[in-house]
Amino acid sequence: MDEERKRRAQALEREMRDPHSICNIDCLLDTVTALVNDCDHESLKRLKNIEQYASKYKPVSKQICQLRMNVEDFDFIKLIGAGAFGEVQLVRHKSSRQVYAMKRLSKFEMMKRPDSAFFWEERHIMAHANSDWIVQLHFAFQDAKYLYMVMDYMPGGDIVSLMSMYEIPEKWAIFYTMEVVLALDTIHNMGFVHRDVKPDNMLLDHHGHLKLADFGTCMRMGPNGLVVSSNAVGTPDYISPEVLQSQGVDNEYGRECDWWSVGIFLYEMLVGDTPFYADSLVGTYGKIMDHKNSLSFPAEVEISESAKSLMRAFLTDRTQRLGRHGIDEIKAHPFFKNDTWTFDNIRDSVPPVVPELSSDDDTRNFEDIDRDESPEEVFPTPKSFDGNHLPFIGFTYTGDYQLLTNDTVDAEAKESANTIANHNHRHRPSNSNEIKRLEALLERERNHSETLEKQDKALRQQIELISKREAELQRIASEYEKDLALRQHNYKVAMQKVEQEIEQRKKTETMLADAQRNLDNEQKIRTREMNNNLHHNEKIVTLEKQLKEMEENFKNENEHVQKLKKQVAELGLSQQELEGKLAQTQALNATLHAQKEALQQEVAETQALLAQEKNSRSQLKEQVKESENKLQTISNDLERVAQREQQAHEDNRVLNEKISDLEKANASLDFELKTLQSRYQQEVKAHQETEKSRMLSREEANLQEVKALQTKLNEEKSARIKADQNSQEKERQLSMLSVDYRQIQQRLQKLEGECRQETEKVMALQAQIEQENCKKNTLKSQLSLQSSEVAHLKSRENQLQKEHTE
Incomplete structure (x- = not known):
């Protein structure tokens, strides 16, 4: 083979071995399985070319899935988290018996999201950060429905559960703020901005140290150290003003947006609530934009001036925010000056709270979550080639073994050389001297190879012994560290109890003095009430008098x-x-x-x-x-x-x-x-x-x-x-x-x-009057008759007298 061709072949081999390359061996295998999954539909197999490819590589794809890391290599223990795109399971590897946290993401749900490629940043950061402050990714694989990320299990839970269990003193707040600052500095040095720093994304390991997780909102910075985005990414209570202003408009901002969230986190630890909380989302955003006037510290909470100074330095405009020029100006702030921790020794120090764990799969610091039993959505059967699995090519990652590494290639080359030698031995050429020389050379090479193999075997045995001894020493050291941490924690708890007892005694004395003052006040109030009672009694007597007067008036x-x-x-x-x-x-x-x-x-x-x-x-x-x-x-x-x-x-x-x-x-x-x-x-x-x-x-x-x-x-x-x-x-x-x-x-x-x-009555009287008038008229007529009769009688009398005289 000529040198140019050899150089090109070796360059291709390097690309295939490079885990950062987009054409490494895992990417190529993902390509095979993705194409098979996208082509394995009856509606697409009507096309001859697709049907030939699917029938040819479907067995290969199945074999690849079986030989690579897959979900069947783990035993499910418990569901410890759930979100919009999937869930987090506690699992145990069947072979190594190691406990991991496995995040399972639905491919269908992620493809519906506008920024469906968010998982790439999370996979990249966890796989390549190689930092004590970042949750480490051990394996990443996929099947037809889900993406899987197997990472460190953090048995201490998140900071939210810690704040719900303890009232965080300022000294504890110093410790956790220092670790968050160092963790964010790691992210920034990798060229990313986190954009969603909050207590939910801060996890505690079995020692009690903090690690950052959930990097789905991370975005890679440009050469100028800024990112350009038109979406307001993050959690409302923790989002910075410059990120909030980017909603719908392309806006530039840098790593300083994460320091704003650190200020919110510190305020929440000391006060118990976020500084810009409101009943509505609009109210929260309004307070964030008017942070100069809305930021205040409650008088009933004791907060040192250095803590207030740090929070004010974080919760300000991005042009004046602490940390815009680097982490050194944050480390130099007076808030972090203490006798216990520094930014250099904090990782080796004992945290304020060390989780009490009974086993490696203890989940006491996680809430019980009910599994969603609703039917899972999957990609619909396509009528044409959609390529639903193509965006996930290259997702597979294995932290403990890389295909086509140097050891594997050397072993295969050695086996190939032996095969060629045997083949040549069976078909010797006629030149006997040359053959003898080559055989002698081959024998020397074999002896040298056997010697090297023996040395390699001896060295491997020594390495195994040293590794076992180192593991034993590490186990003993970890036990000593746990014992020391537990004793220090018990000592701190005892000291805290003593301080609490002293404070309780002071509070009791204060309460006693308050009770004495209240007693004096109550005696004064009682005297005043007695006077008021006399006044009321006098008023009642007056009202009784008025009542009696009214009764007398009523009687009269x-x-x-x-x-x-x-x-x-x-x-x-x-x-x-x-x-x-x-x-x-x-x-x-x-x-x-x-x-x-x-x-x-x-x-x-x-x-x-x-x-x-x-x-x-x-x-x-x-x-x-x-x-x-x-x-x-x-x-x-x-x-x-x-x-x-x-x-x-x-x-x-x-x-x-x-x-x-x-x-x-x-x-x-x-x-x-x-x-x-x-x-x-x-x-x-x-x-x-x-x-x-x-x-x-x-x-x-x-x-x-x-x-x-x-x-x-x-x-x-x-x-x-x-x-x-x-x-x-x-x-x-x-x-x-x-x-x-x-x-x-x-x-x-x-x-x-x-x-x-x-x-x-009138009618009766009128009738009586008419009767009386009738009677009167009758009497008058009778009287006239009687008068005429009297006259007649008189004339008769006169006549009789005349006759008598005559």
Whole structure:
């Protein structure tokens, strides 16, 4: 082979062996399996070329999947995480029995995402960071549905669970902030910006040290150290203003956006909540953009000035933010000055909290998660070639073994050389001297090779022994470290308990002093309440006096009403007397009728007794006059009776109006009496409630709460009194209107009855007058007849006298 061809072949071999190359052996094998998965559909096999390729390489693809790392090499233990694109499982490798965390991502779900290539940065960083601050990727493989990333298991959980279990003191915050700074510096040195730094992505290993995870939002920086993005990537509470401004608009920013998130993280550890939290997403973003005015520190939380200074330096504009010129200016900040940790020795130091673990698969620091049993979505059957698996070519990674490494190539070359030698031995050429020389050379090479193999075997045995001893020493050292860390942790816990006891004692003394002050205040309040009670008692006595006066007034009004009722009864009696007189008048009319009959009898007697007519004539005239006088008297009496009856009706009307007014006044007085009684009861209840509230306030609340409750009680009382007064006023008005309505109805009925009675009386009197006039006319006619008869009798008498004289 010529040198040029050999050079090109060796360059190709180097590319195939290079794990960073996009044409390494794993990428080529991924290409075979991806093309088979994309072509293995009946609708595509109708094309001859695709059908030939699929049928030729499908067995090869199946063999590749079986021989490479796959999901069947692991035993599932527990589900420890779940997200939008997949889940995280705790698994154990069947051969090595090593425990790992395996992230499983759905290919279908990721292809629906606009930036579906986010997993490449995560795979690259975890595979090639080679840092104690980054979770290490051990294996990456795939099948037709999922991508798998097998990484370190972090049994300490995340910082979120740590903050929920402990109240983080400032010294602990220094430790974890220092480790986050070093971890982010590793990411930045690899040329990436994280863009989603938050406690959920900070995991703790079995020693308690912090490691960064979840690099799906990472973006590679350009030559100027900046990234250009038009999407606001990150978690709302931790996102920086410059990242937030990039939503929908291409915006440049650099690694300083991660230092903003570190400031949020430090604030959350010390305060317990993020600094720009709001009930709505718009409110949170508004506070972030107005961070100069919205950043504040609660007075009830003790925070050192150096911590406030660091947070203000992180939570500011990107042009002034700490860390924009490098990590050294962050390391030099006074907040990190302490006697325990430095940025150089912190990895070898004992963390504030060392997880207590019972085994290598202990999951006590992870919440139990229910597995999603919903049906999984897969790629639909394509009608044409879609290439759904092509974006995932090159994803496979193996950390402990690389195909076509030098050892493998040398072994294969050696085996090939032996094969060639054997083949040449079977087909020797005719040149015996050359053959002997070559055989001798081959023998020397074989002896040398055997010697090298023996040395290599001995060296391998020594390496194995040294490795075993080193592993044993590491195990012993790790046990000592765990024991030391546990003892230091117990010592710190004991010291913390002592400090807590001292603080508790101080708090108890403070509480005792506060209780003494509260007792003095309660005694003052009690004295004041006693004075208030005296005032209330005086007010109650005054109200009782007013109630008695109102009762006396009510009694007097009742007596006045009784008097008026008596007057009404007397008027009723007088009315009855008038009615009796009217009956007498009617009896007098009957007497007149009898007299008339007597007069008629007398006229008859006058006709019978002519002799007596002369004497009775004058008597008749006098009787007629007396009858006329009696008739006039009767008419006058009738007029007087009518006038008196009219006056009686008027008096009765006035009395009824007075009675109506008195009933209204009585109803009003009854209403006022009820109002006063209800007010009295309310005052008594209010007094009782005041007594109860005073007792409760003396036992359970301080003076301010008592005042607030008293104010609220007074407001509720006044509102209730106003409502009662309004209700009672409406009831009083309604009762008065109903009384007026009933009185008007009664008066109307009474007036209608009186009108009918008066009409009947007038008609009766008119009939009587007509009868009397008829009787008068009859008497006049009878009188004229009697006069004519008297004249006739006189003439007869004269004639008789003349005859007697003659």
